[in-house]
Amino acid sequence: MRFTVNGTPREVDVEPDMPLLWLLRDVLGLTGTKYGCGIAACGACTVHLNGAPVRACQTLAGDLEGAEVVTIEGLGTPAAPHPLQLAWIDHQVAQCGYCQSGQIMQAAGLLAQNPAPSDAEIIEAMDGNLCRCGTYPRILAAVRDAAGRMGG
Known part of the structure; x- marks a missing residue:
């Protein structure tokens, strides 16, 4: 599937039922997004999907085709913090x-x-x-x- 993460086009080959959280952390190495509860109850894994906050632990990779994801790593930079x-x-x-x-x-x-x-x-x-x-x-x-x- 193809989608954008923090402004960078990405193409990954993962199972469609893989949670976005694990795609970000384990496949793409973006570890700023944290695992908290796994049931979307705590918010530790919040990222933006097409401009809206979502819980990455409950958002599936199969729903990302053409999407834009922003993580904490893409919100600001050390030189230009948000x-x-x-x-x-x-x-x-x-x-x-x-x-x-x-x-x-x-x-x-x-x-x-x-x-x-x-x-x-x-x-x-x-x-x-x-x-x-x-x-x-x-x-x-x-x-x-x-x-x-x-x-x-």
Whole structure:
């Protein structure tokens, strides 16, 4: 199947029922997307598929033909970080950091659709992304800050 990952056209020969998570991590070597629960309940594996956040653990390779996938590796670069990545650093969001790529990708999806979300809208959009360290107040502040940096 042919699809684009982080702006790069890719062609892979994998079983159509392989989860996108394992395709990204094991086949393409993009390990920023994390395995959390395997049942789309935690959000650690959130990536963008055709511009919308999805859970990579439940998205199948067979559904990727012609699709565009963006992972945390494609959101920003060390030289030009995404405003969310800068806000995450400035607000010291990460503790263990395991869930953070999924958190950032979920927040990026929100800001793409709603550049100036209220606190209630941020909380609602981020509700399915779990953080065992409990950094939710910092996540809220970082998303709010990134929205401002992006002109929202």
